[in-house]
Amino acid sequence: MHPAPSLILFTVLSGLGFGLLVWLGLGLRAPTGVAGFVLFGLGYGLAGAGLLASGFHLGHPERALLAFTQWRTSWLSREAVLACAALLVMAPHAAGAVFFATPLPVLGWLGAVLALATIFATAMIYTQIRAVPRWHHWSTPPVFLFAGLAGGALLAGLPTLALVLMLTLGAAMATHWLMGDGRFAQAGSSTGSATQLGGPGQVRLLEPPHTGRNYLLREMVHVVGRKHAHKLRLIALGLGAALPVALLLLPTGHVVIGLALIAHVTGIAAQRWLFFAEAEHVVGLYYGQR
Amino acid sequence: MTALPEKTDRKLGLVIDLDTCVGCHACVISCKGWNTENHGAPLSDLDAYGADPEGTFLNRIHSFEVTRDDAPPMVVHFPKSCLHCDDAPCVTVCPTGASYKRTEDGIVLVNEEACIGCGLCAWACPYGAREMDGAEKVMKKCTLCVDRIYNEALPEEDREPACVRTCPAGARHFGDLGDPDSDVSQLVAARGGVDLMPEQGTKPVNKYLPPRPRDRLTATPPPPLKSPPQSADTPQASGFLGWLDRALERL
Numbered sequence: 001m002h003p004a005p006s007l008i009l010f011t012v013l014s015g016l017g018f019g020l021l022v023w024l025g026l027g028l029r030a031p032t033g034v035a036g037f038v039l040f041g042l043g044y045g046l047a048g049a050g051l052l053a054s055g056f057h058l059g060h061p062e063r064a065l066l067a068f069t070q071w072r073t074s075w076l077s078r079e080a081v082l083a084c085a086a087l088l089v090m091a092p093h094a095a096g097a098v099f100f101a102t103p104l105p106v107l108g109w110l111g112a113v114l115a116l117a118t119i120f121a122t123a124m125i126y127t128q129i130r131a132v133p134r135w136h137h138w139s140t141p142p143v144f145l146f147a148g149l150a151g152g153a154l155l156a157g158l159p160t161l162a163l164v165l166m167l168t169l170g171a172a173m174a175t176h177w178l179m180g181d182g183r184f185a186q187a188g189s190s191t192g193s194a195t196q197l198g199g200p201g202q203v204r205l206l207e208p209p210h211t212g213r214n215y216l217l218r219e220m221v222h223v224v225g226r227k228h229a230h231k232l233r234l235i236a237l238g239l240g241a242a243l244p245v246a247l248l249l250l251p252t253g254h255v256v257i258g259l260a261l262i263a264h265v266t267g268i269a270a271q272r273w274l275f276f277a278e279a280e281h282v283v284g285l286y287y288g289q290r
Numbered sequence: 291m292t293a294l295p296e297k298t299d300r301k302l303g304l305v306i307d308l309d310t311c312v313g314c315h316a317c318v319i320s321c322k323g324w325n326t327e328n329h330g331a332p333l334s335d336l337d338a339y340g341a342d343p344e345g346t347f348l349n350r351i352h353s354f355e356v357t358r359d360d361a362p363p364m365v366v367h368f369p370k371s372c373l374h375c376d377d378a379p380c381v382t383v384c385p386t387g388a389s390y391k392r393t394e395d396g397i398v399l400v401n402e403e404a405c406i407g408c409g410l411c412a413w414a415c416p417y418g419a420r421e422m423d424g425a426e427k428v429m430k431k432c433t434l435c436v437d438r439i440y441n442e443a444l445p446e447e448d449r450e451p452a453c454v455r456t457c458p459a460g461a462r463h464f465g466d467l468g469d470p471d472s473d474v475s476q477l478v479a480a481r482g483g484v485d486l487m488p489e490q491g492t493k494p495v496n497k498y499l500p501p502r503p504r505d506r507l508t509a510t511p512p513p514p515l516k517s518p519p520q521s522a523d524t525p526q527a528s529g530f531l532g533w534l535d536r537a538l539e540r541l
Binding site: 207 | 292293308318342343344345346347350351352353354355356357358359361363364365366368370379382383384385386387388404405406407408409410412413414415416417418421422424426427428484485486487488489490491498500501503
């Protein structure tokens with residue numbers, strides 16, 4: 001799949017923002033006044049920036065409001081509805097904490113649940129797609145959920161929680177990669193099943209339907225990004241989880257948390273790039289590619 | 291709502307005969323022509339006269355080679371367009387309700403006015419049946435020529451999809467695959483029609499008729515040709531030229 005920068009930016013930023021809002025909503029960190037303004041502002045800013053970035057991916061962003069209508073069937077619609085609900089429900093809690101030093105825990109908890117559900121819905125947009133066997137697996141949502149929660153805990157300044165979550169995130173990423181490597185074979189799709197010509201013998205593409213590129217090849221048969229898959233996995237695991245863990249074992253302070261955050265976001269961006277670049281769509285079978 | 295209908299009254303679709311298709315691409319061109327000139331956004335071409343021309347098509351022909359152990363390889367031309375699946379994954383993922391499957395005839399369509407061009411339906415389709423138009427930025431797909439098949443302004447023989455109407459080999463058939471007595475259903479039953487990628491669970495309506503076995507070499511191959519005797523071909527020179535020839539030979 002084509003690793004579109006708008007989608008990488010969207011999933012990384014909005015995951016981080018909603019992850020932070022989960023911890024602020026649960027009251028594990030209850031900042032008031034200026035600190036509250038900065039932290040809630042960061043949560044809303046990142047979540048909002050992520051949603052805006054996803055808008056750049058659309059062919060017709062002016063019709064984006066229609067995307068709130070199909071929540072009964074579509075995970076993309078659910079994600080939009082949950083994101084707005086989380087930001088709205090959390091707003092009185094945030095305003096209370098920032099301006100009146102009185103957080104509203106019930107709304108905070110509800111907002112936290114909605115924020116977590118938003119990250120889950122983002123993950124489900126990809127997980128639901130059966131035509132991409134690597135994504136269509138239970139190991140996909142944990143990567144998105146733990147990335148958001150771990151990054152959010154770092155932003156919220158909760159070092160112990162962040163340490164535990166970073167370790168879990170590392171395990172979730174490794175699980176997703178290892179299980180994902182066998183997914184295409186497990187799905188059972190091959191050139192033989194795609195053409196139903198496998199019975200008499202071996203099938204291979206003789207002539208493609210067109211000599212140039214097309215939308216399908218650009219969007220779904222993106223093979224260039226996979227070249228450095230192994231190195232990118234090491235970067236994602238090292239910067240995204242291992243280095244933050246090592247830094248968090250040091251005596252904590254703003255500098256340590258800041259460095260851990262920079263490493264983590266860089267690592268997760270690498271992970272997201274790979275998430276798209278490594279994913280093989282079964283349509284590639286019709287083009288003799290994967 | 292982008293929920294799929296529990297049941298459709300009819301299942302209009304295509305039956306494609308891989309035994310008969312000659313790979314002429316006439317259906318590709320007639321499809322592009324009809325769907326550019328009629329209902330919906332035109333199918334655009336980008337950089338048509340430049341170095342990297344590409345375009346939007348609703349129907350494309352792939353050609354495959356099947357290599358067999360005990361027979362010569364077989365070339366199979368393979369037309370591919372939307373299969374109008376009963377369990378269409380492209381419909382349920384749509385966030386705006388632009389993608390839908392009709393209850394009355396099972397045709398999967400896109401309401402271009404409501405399409406935000408997110409591309410998720412194209413990702414969800416295992417067959418590559420949907421393409422985002424490069425100019426209009428809305429999702430395009432086979433409509434089964436919904437603006438032909440019910441069009442009373444057209445002569446009756448033209449009320450079928452453009453690809454079926456134009457196929458010079460008679461490799462494409464159109465009809466109700468939900469009715470076991472229809473011509474297309476009978477054809478599928480007689481020829482053992484199959485679903486593409488059944489493991490994807492999409493329950494396609496369109497069916498493909500597998501190629502009949504061909505070119506079995508049962509006779510023993512003829513003996514290899516012997517090279518003709520050299521002397522018979524080359525005329526022998528005599529006199530001075532003969533002497534020269536022999537002299538040059540000896541050198």
